[in-house]
Amino acid sequence: MPMPFSAHEDHNLPLQKFESMLKTNDVYFFDSEDFQEIIHHYLNIGKVSLAKKALQISLKQHPASTELKLLKVEILVFENHFDQAENLLEELQFLESTNEEIFIQKANIYSKQDKHSKAIELLSQAISMTNDNSSIYSLLGMEYLFVDDFLSAKNAFIQCLSEDFEDYGALYNAVYCFDYLEDYDGAIEFLNDYLNKNPYCEIAWHQLGMQFGYKGRHKEALSCFDFAVYSDDTFVGAYLERGRSLERLKRYNEAIENYEITLELEDPTSFAYLRIGKCHQRLGNMELAKKFYYKTVYEDPLLDKGWIAITDFYYKQKNYEKALHYINKAINIDSENVLYWKRCAKINAHMSLYIEASHAYKKTLELGNYELQTYLSWTDLMLEHYDYDVAVNYLLQALEFYPDHADLEYRLAGMYYMLKEQSNGDFYLKKALEHNFEEKETMEILFPEVYNQEAVKNIISSFKNPST
Template sequence: MEFSPNDNNNLPLTKFESMLKTNNILFFDSEEFENIIHHYLTQGKVALAKKAIKLGLEQHPTSTNLKLFQVEVLVFENKLNQADKILNSLHDLEPQNEEIYIQKANILSKKDDHEKAINVLKKSLELTEDVSDIYSLIGMEYLFLDKFEDAKSYFMKCLEADLEDYSALYNMMYCFDFLEQTEEAIEYLNTYLNNNPYCEVAWHQLGKQYYDLQDYKKALAAFDFAIISDDTFIGAYIEKGKVLEKLKKYQEAIENYSITLKLDDPTSFALLRIGSCYEKLGNQELAVQYYYKTVHEDPLLDKGWIAITKFYTKQRNFQKSLYYINKAINIDAENVTYWKLYAKINQRLNFLEEAERGFKKALELGNYEIDTWLTRGDILLQLGETEAAVYNFLQASEFYPENAEIEYRLAGLYYTLNETEKGSFHLKNGLHFNPEYAFILKELFPKVYNKQQVKSLLKTD
């Protein structure tokens, strides 16, 4: 029983807490101790729960339920061997007690022995009338083993026993999604909704499946039913907004996102989507206002900073773009996307040293896209950093060993450095990989292109 502050049920709790303050030992029956412990565990007050368990076992040393609470706390504290010993002694006394099997399975699960945990839980099924929780626990163990079909099967059993176990419903949908069984998921959800037609969670999940299939009309209908079932269901309004965006109904999308702002604290996602919708509607002023609100609400959301930076880039207001991407980098200097945007904006402003720094940082953070290597190398070339450009393209060639664009650049650089043999080697590679990219030499290295040796090789090809 959970204690309520407005009724007499909390009298044992008040008496217990008073006892702790005064050190006077008072008597409680075992059921009162159980309720007190349950209350503290529900509240996350483990230290107080432990005190209640200790005092409870001093007054009721043979109480199985109090010992099971003791086991629960020991498992929480990862004292698994100690918990196991208590369970073994309890099993000798009460071999038909289902809770003993559940805690035993919990310990086995903590030890990553999920197969044994499943076997123990299946044994407990023979002892309990409330099978739904056990089915759900077995499903979770199968998830730990990445056996998604088995997990899905047990979450289905759980829902057959208890239609309103939404945790099992979410877990089952996770299995469907992982197995990429969209059609099967839709079939199951429609059957489920025949038996539970006002389940907003099921309608919401059905809508997401149709959304994945790009069947936006059916997705919209499903989210509408979710909202009819629960008109405060924020997730349904968000998903409906996303569908309306796909249908280019931006004003209606804004209306749905805006409802979520009234139902609860504003979410950065909703603010960002409203900004994006206004931008698509051509309302630049409101768009940027909502982008500002997004980064104010959640400064760590990279999509907010990216949106506001790209907004000003489209406006060709590169100084403001640079200002906001610098703010973003100050918050999270390990974000690759920030550095690439920083590099591209500086490049547009002809701040080549800063642009090169941005691309270099992106590479250091693991962004090995071909355009990052090529653009950085070309900027180094513009800066007159020939040796650094060579090193950049040699590194790039390790990731893209048969890329003609890299080879022509290396050829041009080596010829520029009068390392003719290496230049010839890379030019031949470039011609072999893709002769159509030979124009790179003419554009980036006109002096090299006009060398007689180079022209001979180009004609030979």
């Protein structure tokens, strides 16, 4: 029988020796640290069965190892065997009452059971047991996020960074908290402080640029994205945001250059194609704009914004037939988008497709869009097609949302007059004149034959000359 040997004879081969051991009946000896590395390796690549095999062997060789037992807890928790994990943790805590890892694992169990307040309590206790607290503060921050305590979460992530300024996960999370709290000035101050300690951190420069962008300070945002690119000239996200800043500053050719760099650094993205198309359209390069819009939807056929860009492109050219074709593609992808239905209604109206336009306007209301302009556009369309009864119903509905609104009242008056309902027409005309006399031309423009009636002129005149 071969003599057991230590894996430390070659520090680079513990994993290979362990896998060799599994293929034979030989028994090799590994120290506890090597077993921990082997188990972590298998857990990291998702081979839980091999991790469990390594753990089983390791505990036979090192039955008193707390670290290996904690790894057993980790696997039990991963497999949702919470009771077994808690029992083992209780045994370990009895032996090592100040081991912070025991409290961390207990907190992990509570977190998975959605008992986040208890997890926070245990992590707070763990912090007092060690000087290496950065990872615990990061876990604590995540627990605060689970209970929507963004202020406490932000402070925890900042504390984590104060101990380990290269924990970029904590950096992202801290900025996320600032964003959620809409504390953009606080985020700018925090990121500037961070960059004083880590001036070549492209992530921090990128995030600082985003904050300036939220505040509309696009020149400062652009400078930050410049620094992000200087720190890492392969940082695609920085080139994209630099392009966006340049767009907002109306420097469209430079924006295109930055978007094109991203196409060289990584596989082409529909977002970059879309932005290039938008820039070309603003520069008046219509054929190039169209080319990149089509590239956008070819790259990602499910990107509704790409189809909308093509829709708007043809709409502006008054090519309503093609605009209708592409708005329908966008609606097929996102049928709950009010803006798409509003575009659909306008396009159908331009094509004199009254039924289709009316259906689209109705759909916007069903989706909760009660904008005044939607009511006005739709009822004006009904007026063109002499659908007075239906128009009246929707105008009355609109008045519930916009009481005493003269635009609605003038239209209601005109519709009632067209329906020969003189008293209702008089009532709403007087209300409209009372609320906004200056808009009386609405009657003249939309209802010329009504406006020229002697009775209507007399009502308008009485408001112009109240003494009469």
